[in-house]
Amino acid sequence: MPHLAATPPTSSAAHPTGAARVAFRRPWSTPPRLGPARLHVRGVRREGAGVRTEEQARAEEEPPAAARTFYDLLGISTEGSPDEVRAAYRRLALKYHPDVSPPGAAAENTLRFIEVQEAYETLSDPSRRASYDHALARGVCRLAFSGLRSHRAYHHHQDQGDKSGWRRSWEDQVAELKRRSVAKDSDENLSWGARMRRRRAEASSAE
């Protein structure tokens, strides 16, 4: 379901040069889409946490990738060895680095690459990885990336002149997914507080 899983994690480890060549030649597919189930699950988990911070409300606006763990992003298990982290990073660099991206997808891939880079930098540094794991285990880790605010600032300006449309189409998609998950949530008899929080979050994100 997450698009990252489309590349088998083992391929590059086994045949590095072969994998590299495949990655270079791969015709670019349409921007990755996330199934509605994913967003819904995410929403429920948030609601379960009970507190909806401003940060989380912001995360809703971001590409869904921003809310996964670094391990999900690199497509490795939480026990992945440093070599696996590096191999995964190289594989994803060959996929998302703007130098190997088709012109149409370069802008979006650049954002993805920056996320991959942050995941790699965190997980390849033993001490940073340890504190990340610790935070992850306690469930209090901010799963989104530290570059979040800047993404927002960036998009805030990109939006006005953005003619490429991918951002807008993506936003439409998210809005639709939100609408659906709200509808589904009401079926599930969410608490009054949860519904209010959701409504407030939507009102603020619609600004």
Next chain:
Amino acid sequence: MQPGSSASPLLLPPSTAFSPLHSPLRSRSHCNCSSPRLRRSIAKHRREVARAVTVAFAWPQMSEHFYTVASDSETTGEDKPQQSFPDVAIGIDIGTSKCSVAVWNGNQVELLKNTRNQKGMRSYVMFKDDTLSAGVTGAAARENGHEERDILSGSAIFNMKRLIGRMDTDEVVQASKSLPFLVQTLGIGVRPFIAALVNNMWRSTTPEEVLAIFLLELKALVEMHLKHPVRNAVLTIPVSFSRFQQTRIERACAMAGLHVLRLMPEPTAVALLYAQQQQQFMHDNMGSGIEKIALIFNMGAGYCDAAVAATAGGVSQIRALSGCTVGGEDILQNIMRHALPSFDSLYAGQTMDRIKSIGLLRIATQDAIHKLANQDTVEINVDLGNGHKVSKILDHSEFEQVNQAIFEKCENIINQCLIDAKLVPEDINDVILVGGCSKIPRIRSLVLGLCKKEISYKNIDALEAAVSGAALEGAIASGVTDSSGSLDLLTIQATPMNLGIRAGGDSFAAIIPRNTTVPARRDMLFTTTHDNQSEALIAVYEGEGERAEDNHLLGYFKITGIPAAPKETVEISVCMDIDASNVLRVFAGVVKPQGPAVPPFIEVRMPTLDDGHGWCGQALAKMYGKTLDLAVLPKKLQP
């Protein structure tokens, strides 16, 4: 063009043999153009190339058109992002002393030779009467043996790589004042005035113009060789080049009708070549994707750089970069001053006999340094005229003592590189020594000693590595693929210097620290320093200094309309973004309080400064330093 012929390619009319208008379309084997749409765009592109090149060639007769061409090609460069270019970008290494050019010929990188069979061509432009000629053809030096003497006659401008984009307060510019041509400084942070001697008169020029003339001749050489017009180039630059200097290089290229596809720090070009060799090696041995760490040390005549690169499976990741402005030129000047202690008093003020005398000393010293690489002692014996004679025997220990400060700087940048890459010497698999100064025994032993290695990596030519890497990058960036997989390479670049803004008085707040992988986007929160402060100055700097003034000013702008609030309550976000084309943008605006009363964010592409930025930084600090200051907002602890 025969050797010894005085006609430079600059003077050839557009109808000569290598004119783009008559050149056959290049062979298909170089590019994989299969679709009709692509072929049409290629044909269109070629027409444009042909037009640009023709106008450029007409320049020497009508010098004012030169600038028209420059602005034209600069805008076409902007308008045409890196699409599917049919032409393979050439690789150019403009050295302080020597320059070389290479192309991907379909199978491998090929270094081009000039008519005198040189791969490394002296970097200079000779001004004579109405003609100009560059070191590519060496047409101005009628007798081959006397080229160096002619270069030092005052009529030639050289070392332009050390002068380009520098202010007259810069110590590198100050050190250039002992060169035979005129370098005049006012010490106020503006562009230095440079001039060449033409018929006993100083004729002014600029480093950009000199470089453009050189590149024009170089371009003509490549076109003659390839028999088709070239437009795109990948150039190597020193690590310590500021973004402002990079714009000057781009400007010079635009003046010469070249579109800069990429500017690569020199050691990263070498890293790319290394990555290719490693990939080939792994392929042949069916090895797995083991990561190999290389330390690359590059020291030429003008600059010294180091890089640590991690390579596996064709992906070369630049872990750390560092560089400084010391090179063979400094070693040469040190030895000249050592051999002739009265150097500075003797040569204060340029007269014809002093220029000649300095030239003689320079040639003799240079010769001695070259010889010292292979022998224990060397004798500098030269009659400088006017009763001055230099007679000196120089050995290694004396040479090393005189240049101690330079060797220390080299040590510093290597140590810095290792620390930044979080590596110890034992982690390094290969030490790659490149550049002209890598032949100096002390440099070799110093680098190998710091990396705890006995020998350096052997498969790379010290003088051809950077240009070969640039040509490889040119082929890759032009979209060329190779069936053997030898172009399936990727370099993940890093920023060589901190990027940040002035904050809290004269402090420098780094927003994108050096060695951050590019593309990158980082932000930082700032706050106001006064109650009801309605405006804030964002002055963007690049460099390693802790004080803003020690760094290069790239540009500045104001945030206005900040809502009235007590100091330290407003949150201002400054975000820096380096995109895929290495363009730096700064976004800034108020993020707290929020609401309709907050002004829109500002996006500024950097650098915005054109010239005179030395004065500018001081003027800004003096006028607005206190009133429009910002302070760094401490990062809130994460839950």
